[in-house]
Amino acid sequence: MFEYAPAPESVRPPIKEHYGLFIGGEFTDAEDGAVFKSVNPSTEEALFTVAEAGEADVAKAVAAARQAQETVWGPMSGAERGKYLFRIARLLQERAREFAVAESMDNGKPIKETRDFDVPTAAQHFFYHAGWADKLAYAGLGADPRPLGVVGQVIPWNFPLLMLAWKIAPALACGNTVVLKPAETTPLTALMFAELCQEADLPPGVVNILPGAGAAGAAVVNSAVDKVAFTGSTAVGRAIAKAVAGSRKKVTLELGGKAANIVFDDAPIDQAVEGVVNGIFFNQGHVCCAGSRLLVQESVADDVLARLKARVETLRVGDPLDKNTDIGAINSAEQLARIRALAETGAGEGADVWQPACDLPERGFWFRPTVFTGVQQSMRIAQEEIFGPVLSVLTFRTPDEAIAKANNTPYGLSAGVWTEKGSKILWAAERLRAGVVWANTFNQFDAASPFGGLKESGYGREGGRQGLEAYLDV
Amino acid sequence: MGSILSGAEAASLVRALPGVDAVGLEARAAGLSTRSVKTTSKAHAIDLAISMIDLTTLEGADTPGKVRSLAAKAIRPDGDAPATAAVCVYPSMVAAAKEALAGSGVKVASVATGFPAGQVPLDVRLADTEAAVRAGADEIDMVINRGAFLAGDLERVFHEIKAVKAAAGDARLKVILETGELATYDAVRRASWLAMYAGADFIKTSTGKVGVNATLPVTLLMMQAVRDYRALTGVQVGVKPAGGIRNTKDAIKYLVTVNETLGDDWLSNEWFRFGASSLLNDLLMQRQKLKTGRYSGPDYVTVD
Known part of the structure; x- marks a missing residue:
């Protein structure tokens, strides 16, 4: 038999021992000092510790996002916003291997997939939406579509960086600022993305990352955001829909499937x-x-x-x-x-x-x-x-x-x-x-192609021209 | 082994084969190409690839001297590297090759049947084959009648292959489909099965004389055909990609594809060959690199 010798990826990303919450452009610990561990699922070894966001932290992050949206990001021209997004996309490409390895270690998925799919596709979403930033008037959603404001986003653990890109890229392109909660088991690439935002000189408060579990997610949903975007289980999606019902918050949900x-x-x-x-x-x-x-x-x-x-x-x-x-x-x-x-x-x-x-x-x-x-x-x-x-x-x-x-x-x-x-x-x-x-194919994704569900799989679309609608006041 | 099917039966079976999805086939080949073969498995793959080469010279300028030079290289490529599987020449060079390879275990393969176009009358193609076998060829690489195939006359193609098989006698018959001229994957699948139904011992991609020669997707498709043919009939047929495989990296991609499509049963030169000339020296350079840790250069392998 032709056996393949071990071919381990040799790059090791600079993973810190501890990460804080990313609020207003700075890393900071939780108000109540809560922390949790992130584990490598292929070895069960702890990779790092991270601050766990509570309600006070969520309020702080939403306030930072609000200020950034009203004073910097919202008034900024689309072309300028596009420049930042292009910069983020390029940085993601430059750091592709580091992100791929980190994602594999924190999530357990094979390096082959993070290297060839997760990270390149995440970068593609930023490139794609960077291009939309100054062309929103031509998206067929009105002459001068306005951003919604501050968006709360809760993402799952299956494609941590890619789901972050699906959420953050269109939100930012449309002039919103975001408070994003990565999944409890996979916060690493979101925190590395926060570092990347610092490197890109993204104005403080435009992107806020709040690691935590279900309680932190609920706090984001119930905070003073203008819109909630969620990808995850149908049970949680249903709870979110109930929580925001009757409020002025908009919501899009991408939930389960049994294809x-x-x-x-x-x-x-x-x-x-x-x-x-x-x-x-x-x-x-x-x-x-x-x-x-x-x-x-x-x-x-x-x-x-x-x-x-x-x-x-x-x-x-x-x-x-x-x-x-x-x-x-x-x-x-x-x-x-x-x-x-x-x-x-x-x-x-x-x-x-x-x-x-x-x-x-x-x-x-x-x-x-x-x-x-x-x-x-x-x-x-x-x-x-x-x-x-x-x-x-x-x-x-x-x-x-x-x-x-x-x-x-x-x-x-x-x-x-x-x-x-x-x-x-x-x-x-x-x-x-x-x-x-x-x-005659399956599991093909492209930033230009809208993705979303019917029935209990949710509502709203992500990607493509249609996906912009979820982040604009139309 | 002779075919038990009539031409009409074979043609109708071949026409009923399911289609090939080009995008999916190419995606699978690309996926197999990402395998990372390192250290010990790379050393194993290099020696295996060397042992599978049909070291080929098919030029108008071929002489007995050139063939002797190639034969010596085939027998002892470099140090303790294994011998190649065969030396592949034109019929007129078979005698020289046979003499040079005598007792070495390296086979003599001869192209025949009006190679590479095959555009000569059938009796000439059969006489060509018989002459090569008489001169001592262990293996015959025939070309199919692409004109008849593309014109839809599958029965004629079938009967011609059967006739060449009979003319080849005990020599193993490699049937060159010339996939670059068949153009579509559907046609390659049909031609593969037609050749196997007619008694091919090997199916081979190309002559090396047209614009598009062996590609990984085409070879993968042919591997799927021999796998399915054995499952259906119990008869094992070999595969030989030829033309365009020039370096170690490419050769390893083919071996990975054999490994994951056909498995152990095909992982020897009895059932898988590379038709190549310049590939051998690249394999030898990579072999030296693995042994010494240093990259060598073209001056450290022989020009034959």
């Missing part, structure tokens, strides 16, 4: 298998738009499954900093427990479980790539978002049945269609109730 990846019998099978693998095992399946349900036409199901298993056997699970690792660590012990519990219900409800024979490291949070076959619509693993490397395989007989099963979920974030027949792609895309429908 169907539909493989018709006339699909390009080898590429469809690649797409299915990418759809569910990309980022350990910690993707809200993951293709967690494979709907395969019964007539080709055996062939597709045999190829899928052979392909999954070649996935390399292990050290996230090894350049050849395909699947890294699960982000936290809590998430691992959730995945395990749901996977157990799959076996309990009669689905057949299959996992490749791969070794897992002894320390850290790991879960083997898992394929459930013989899954029925009524089973929990076909309905609930697992948010892990677990694929549920269902079959269908006719195109109508495929659409009916695909749409039979409270979610509506994404879907995939695999067929060589163009007319069938259009037919399916018209009928699928999902914010994004990928045809």
Whole structure:
């Protein structure tokens, strides 16, 4: 066998022992002195300590953001704002490798993905929105669209830097200032981004970063912000919608999903298998738009499954900093427990479980790539978002049945269609109730392409011209 | 082994193959290209790649002297480096190659069938093949009739390959699809299967004589074809990318692709070959670098 020797990434980012909250352009500790630890999920070792924001800190950050918005950032011309955003984008590119390694260490995802996807795409979002900053009048949202003011943003742990970019880049381009809370388990790249804002000479208060857990998020939502943008679970999204109901705060939510990846019998099978693998095992399946349900036409199901298993056997699970690792660590012990519990219900409800024979490291949070076959619509693993490397395989007989099963979920974030027949792609895309429908590909993202959900997957769009609407008073 | 299918059956099976999504195929090849092969695995890959080379000279100016020089290099490329798999020459040079390689274990491969265009009558192509085998060729690299393939006459292509296979006798038959002229991935998949149904022992990408030669996506597609063909028929067929693979980095990408698409069963020169000439010296330079820790230069490997 041709074994690959370890190929560890050699760059080590300058991670500090302790980080403060980033308020008004300065790092400062929490008013009540609270701190928490961030852990490397692939080793369970603590990486650094960080101040935990409380209500007083949130109020301070919102006040700083308000002042910056009213005195500096709001009055500034779009062209000037664009210059800052271009500068941030370029700095992100210059520091790409440091950010990629830091993200991998704090999150557990493989360096291959942070290097080739997370960081470049984050930089792309800043470049893209820098270009919009002085062209907002041409976005089709009115002659002179105004910013909303101060935006509170709460982001998840699955793509820490990229979700930050999705949130901060359009907000800033549109003239808003932000108070952003990164996820409790992955604050590192947000704090490095704060340092980068200092280096870019971004006016103090334009970007404020407040690490913390759910309580800090709730404090941001309930503070004197003009808008709340949230990406995360549907349960929390629902709580946020309730909290802001009746207030003048605007809100956009990007929530969970249980996407169907539909493989018709006339699909390009080898590429469809690649797409299915990418759809569910990309980022350990910690993707809200993951293709967690494979709907395969019964007539080709055996062939597709045999190829899928052979392909999954070649996935390399292990050290996230090894350049050849395909699947890294699960982000936290809590998430691992959730995945395990749901996977157990799959076996309990009669689905057949299959996992490749791969070794897992002894320390850290790991879960083997898992394929459930013989899954029925009524089973929990076909309905609930697992948010892990677990694929549920269902079959269908006719195109109508495929659409009916695909749409039979409270979610509506994404879907995939695999067929060589163009007319069938259009037919399916018209009928699928999902914010994004990928045809003969999956998990493709671009700053110019709006992303968002239907039904319980949320509302509002991020990216593209449409995404600007979420940060403008139109 | 001879085909049990009729031309009409083979043609209809080949036409019914599923399509290839070009974007997805190229994305997969690009993904495989990002594997990082270092230290011990790189040393292993370099020696494996050397042992898989069909060291090739296919020029009008080829002489017995040139062939002897190449043969000596093939047998003992550099120090303790392994020998290459074969030396690949025109039919008129087979005798010289056979003599120079006698007893070495390095095979003599001969292009035949009116290489590279194949635009000569079938009886001439068959006579070309027979002459090469008579002169001692262990392996025959034939070209398919691209004109007939593109005109849709798959049956004719099938029968011609079968006829060459019969003419080649015990020599292993490599069927060159000339993928650069077939142009689409769908056509490459069909041609691969047609060649295998007709009895090919190897399917080979290119002659090296047209603008587009071996590419990683095309070779990946052909690997998927031999994998699926064995699953269907139990018969294993080899793959040979040729033309355009000039350095170690590229060769390793191909080996990674064999490793993750076909696995162990194809990871030897019995089932995978590189058709190349300048690749060998780059592999040898990288080999020296791994051994000594210093980069050598072109003056530290032989010009043959």
